[in-house]
Amino acid sequence: MANFKGHALPGSFFLIVGLWWSLKHPLKYFYQKEKSNQLTHHYQRLEIIEAAIRTLFAVIGILVEQFVPDGPHLHLYHEDHWVKLMNWQHSTMYLFFAVSGIMDMLTYLITHVPLGLDRLVMALAAFNEGFLFYYHVRDRPPLDQHIHSLLLYTVFGGALSLAVEVVLRDNIVLELFRTSLLLLQGTWFWQIGFVLFPPFGGPEWDQNSHDNIMFATMCFCWHYLAALCILAASYSLVYWLHLSPSPTSTLRQPSTTRHQSPLRASPQPPVKSSIPPHPFTPAIWPPGPPHPAQGGHQVSSGHVTSLQEGSKEST
Template sequence: MANFKGHALPGSFFLIVGLWWSVKYPLKYFHQKGKNSRLNHYYQRLEVIEAAVKILFSVIGILAEQFVPDGPHLHLYHENHWMKLMNWQHCTMYLFFAVSGIIDMLTYLASHVPLGVDRLVLAMAVFTEGFLFYYHVHNRSPLDQHIHSLLLYALFGGSISISLEVIFRDNIVLELFRTSLVILQGTWFWQIGFVLFPPFGTPAWDQNDEANIMFITMCFCWHYLVALCIVAINYSLVYCLLTRIKKHGGEIIGIQTLKSNHTYQTALLSGSDEER
């Protein structure tokens, strides 16, 4: 959708996923570090739920692109004309992420799926998104082309990072790097919407002003800095929370141990009194 909502929708999807990952991966990392194997089953269930949500988001995106009032309504070619190819490109992007969600689900539900295929398909989905965006803005204004081209850095960088996860699976550095790029995607989609389709009657940006292009480039760096801060803050919060829980849990265990020792000593004393 070539409007504000058409950019806010995928932006919201990516932002939700990125924020969730910024909490999930630190949790998983600290539990694995503590060798808490009891939680593996729960993490697998979370992965399946996450895959289902990814598929749901993709289906919602496809339906929104197809069946908006000015959408193609599943018509690709009609009366010697291509129908709403921009919407079809967006649908193609969502389709690849839906396939990624299906592979994610199969990875944790079917034992015969090779480990790492889920990361490979996700890398392909992100690469496809970048490939589509590269050819998405031809014959557009300079600002329109530039603001979309900046997104390619996050997409192709994310694709390379996810490809490395095929080999270095469960690497917390790669996972957090991917998370930061997904958050960047989410916030930048919103930024594109505000720049190209200003809501609430705000003045339109000059699409040919060089100063606007310079500002948008700088703004992209700010967006990524915010994404890194979000990842760092959530990582720290998860660490502090787990440390506090572990500390309180240790105290409770200590109290229980003292109580059991006291009970054992009382039983011994009672037994000795009876013998007398």
């Protein structure tokens, strides 16, 4: 759609997915770094849900482009002219992203899908977007061409990063770089809508002014800086939440490690009994001091036999 909503809709889609990636990739990185299996049970399900949502976004985009009141309504050619080719180009862009979402779901649902095919199809979808936009603004005013050409840097940069991820999968640097470009792409779509179609009835930009072209270039750099700040904030938030101890781990910790019992800290010596042992009980080595009841003589183990024989003779 050649209006503000036609640029705000894809910008919102890219921005939502970019914000989710800014949280998902650091979370996956920290758990893989510790070789923890706590995330693996739910990660595959999250990937399937994300792919389904991205496919839904693409289908919504196709329906909006085709069935708006002034849309083509699935008519490509009528009598002697093409019907709303700009809407058809946008629909083609959404179609490739829908195929990418379906391929992502198949990757995690079917084990026979080659690893890396999901990244390759997503790279092709991004390249298709850039290819369409490259010929989207020919014979347009200079400012219109310039702000769309700036968008191509983010699109082709993301396609290149995805192509490298086919080989270097789960590389956190490439994933964060791709996420920053997707955030930039989302915010820049909104900026294009404000420049070409002011939504609040403000003054229109001079499409032939070189100063406006210079400002748009500088504004593009500011957008990327904002995307990097968002990415850094998300990374720091995930890192802080990952390091903070959970309440359950504190409750499960044994109390002896933090509050040691005083009885265990200093063991008491054994208490000696004051009751004299039986005269016929074998002495325990080493022998203790003689008891007065025994007449000062200590009974040793060697005298046990003679004492028993004497007692038998007396009986």
